[in-house]
Amino acid sequence: MPSLEFKIESAESVPYAAVPMLAFRLRVENASGSEAIHSVALRAQIQIETPKRRYSAAEQARLLDLFGEPERWGQTLRPMLWTHADATVPAFTDSIAVDLRVPCSFDFNLAATKYFYGLSDGDIPLNFLFSGSCFYAGATGSLEVAPIPWSKESRFRLPVSVWREMMQHYYPNSAWLRIRQDVFDRLHQYKMQAGIATWEEALQSLLEPVNA
Numbered sequence: 001m002p003s004l005e006f007k008i009e010s011a012e013s014v015p016y017a018a019v020p021m022l023a024f025r026l027r028v029e030n031a032s033g034s035e036a037i038h039s040v041a042l043r044a045q046i047q048i049e050t051p052k053r054r055y056s057a058a059e060q061a062r063l064l065d066l067f068g069e070p071e072r073w074g075q076t077l078r079p080m081l082w083t084h085a086d087a088t089v090p091a092f093t094d095s096i097a098v099d100l101r102v103p104c105s106f107d108f109n110l111a112a113t114k115y116f117y118g119l120s121d122g123d124i125p126l127n128f129l130f131s132g133s134c135f136y137a138g139a140t141g142s143l144e145v146a147p148i149p150w151s152k153e154s155r156f157r158l159p160v161s162v163w164r165e166m167m168q169h170y171y172p173n174s175a176w177l178r179i180r181q182d183v184f185d186r187l188h189q190y191k192m193q194a195g196i197a198t199w200e201e202a203l204q205s206l207l208e209p210v211n212a
Contacts, residue, residue, distance in 0.1 A: 001146050003031040004040070006130050008156035009097070013166035020104040020170040022163070024128075024156070026087070029095040035136045038143065040089035042132040044100060046082045048115060049155075052125040062118035066111060082112045082126070100128075106167055106176040116163050123157035130154070 007027045014021040030037055055063065060070045067076040085102045107113055116124065130152040138144040179187075191202040 005029045023099040026100045038135040045129040047127045049125040
């Protein structure tokens with residue numbers, strides 16, 4: 001039976017995808033080396049290991065919405081689920097490198113987006129937990145299937161700069177915010193009644209009394 005090992009080697013932004021997307025370069029190795037692998041249907045659960053980095057005072061202030069006051073972070077700072085991703089690994093014998101493509105949301109209602117946006121620099125500690133099915137040639141040459149256990153994982157530190165450059169490419173000098181329909185209707189009505197040309201100007205006019 002194959003013994004597959006997984007390692008994330010690098011990450012980069014996919015420049016012309018339909019949505020913001022990161023490509024993680026994944027090395028898959030057959031540690032037993034004795035079977036021909038026909039294909040692998042791979043699933044990955046990606047977790048953010050938030051306790052495994054330091055945070056500046058500015059970052060702590062921006063992450064208040066997620067973790068509360070810094071003095072409580074010993075209890076509130078816990079690993080969080082980011083997302084899931086799938087990949088089909090083609091035939092190989094010893095090892096192969098494939099791209100694990102991960103769509104990235106800029107929706108600030110999501111905890112992962114708030115976390116990424118709150119970081120100034122450094123790395124984002126990630127843990128990839130793999131599962132799926134491996135299709136390989138058995139001892140008699142027949143096609144056999146073996147499950148990939150959840151114990152297979154790979155840790156990787158994603159540079160914050162890679163995430164920021166990706167979002168800047170897809171949303172230059174912009175942010176994306178989803179709000180309830182009734183709130184949007186009220187904002188739309190305010191914008192029309194006040195004769196305001198853009199959404200930015202409408203929000204700025206509402207924020208001026210707060211910032212005064």
